Amino acid sequence: MNGDVLLTCPDLGLPLVHRGKVREMFDLGDRLLMVATDRLSAFDVVFPTGIPGKGRVLTELSVLWFRATESIVPNHVVTTSVAGLGLRPEHEALLAGRSVVVRRARRIDVECVVRGYLAGSGWKEYRQTGAVCGVKLPAGLSLNARLPEPIFTPALKNDVGHDENVTLDEVARRFGQETAFRLRDLSLALYRFAAERAERAGILLADTKLEFGWDGDRLILIDEAFTPDSSRYWPVERYRVGEPIDSLDKQPIRDWAEASGWNKEPPAPPLPPDRVAETAARYRSVLERLRPVLS
Ligand SMILES: Nc1ncnc2c1ncn2[C@@H]1O[C@H](COP(=O)(O)OP(=O)(O)O)[C@@H](O)[C@H]1O
Ligand SMILES: [Mg+2]
Structure with missing residues (x-):
């Protein structure tokens, strides 16, 4: 079984x-x-x-x-x-x-996103506004550029529809300033730790999403941690600036879906076996590369 x-x-x-x-x-x-x-x-x-x-x-x-x-x-x-x-x-x-x-836990409905590199929705927002979630960035950065410092770019969790990028101030308004600052500081500390560990395994942690909740009056990390579903992992040898990078996750499926003409509305189409096998191999490879630096 x-x-x-x-x-x-x-x-x-x-x-x-x-x-x-x-x-x-x-x-x-x-x-x-x-x-x-x-x-x-x-x-x-x-x-x-x-x-x-x-x-x-x-x-x-x-x-x-x-x-x-x-x-x-x-x-x-x-x-x-x-x-x-x-x-x-x-x-x-x-x-x-x-x-x-x-x-x-009593979940805090914020996706605590940390970015060390300018990719995905962070890149899109930067191109339009020069900032991500209110964090102003230097001008002239290219796709996938390493940021001078990792940044905290929270999003509100929406159970229906897509998550919504917000500023730290907005998180503070909704959940209190003390909680907002703790979420930011913990997320940044966790990201720095994980990015450093992953680099030892030859992988760059481009960005990640964390969730926190209250266990009584204790703030705890919940959900999942630094998986390919919650994180963008790049093999060091594939890193380049200015062009898309094939990440170690469901990228083969995203690429296939984009090319298939599917309108991204449910129901989703069945997946071709070669893409399934390639994706399974990528998830496994992240685990195999990280296991030695985490055990
Ligand atoms: N310790 C916990 N206490 C309460 N809720 C949790 C805890 N850990 C994870 N969750 C929630 O359980 C759900 C996990 O299911 P998942 O398939 O990841 O959901 P989603 O589609 O929202 O990503 C998420 O909504 C997550 O916020
Ligand atoms: Mg989830």
Whole structure:
């Protein structure tokens, strides 16, 4: 069963709290069982074809990063063991390696994005305004340029539709200045740590998205950490300024989708097997490159 692609969790006998694009969260009282499926989304739409191994890669990588960053900020991980939850043996096998029992947090609805390089929506906004989320940048920067300093470029989480880039001031207005500053400082510290570790493995961490929540009165890191779904990873040897870089994530799917003529509205088309295999290999390669610098 472990080799199978998991698109949707079967009925585990636990109440489903939330089905996200990739993860399913089950109610364990003050904890949640977080299951990473092999679903893939692009342009905020989930594809009907899964990526073999993806859920396990996301889970192992996140747990490695959560452990490595514990001294910077506590996180939601309780255990990766699914024993003792009263699950049926076949469900335990299905969930092994793709599940984490986590502390249920009160999520702060901000995507804490940090950028070390000018790519993606950051590049688009910079070209139009010379700034990203209100952070003014030097003039004349090119696509993928390394920024003088990593910058915090938050976005409001929208459960429907796309996330909305905002300034730090807007985060402060909504969540309080103290919380806003802590989110910024922690995100920047986590990014610096992860970017330095990733460089040791020959990968540049161009940008990343983090989520935080309240565990009682304690601010903790939740969701996933520095996976190819939440981060833009570039192999050092492919880095160049002024041209797009083929990143170590779902880029083969994005490129295929752009060329296919699909209008990016649901339902998404099934994915061709060669793109699925290439994407699975990229996710695996990130894990394999990072494991030695994180273990
Ligand atoms: N410890 C936690 N407590 C509460 N909510 C969490 C926790 N960790 C993650 N979440 C939320 O669970 C969901 C994970 O599912 P995912 O498939 O990643 O969703 P999305 O489609 O929003 O990215 C996200 O909405 C995330 O904010
Ligand atoms: Mg998510």
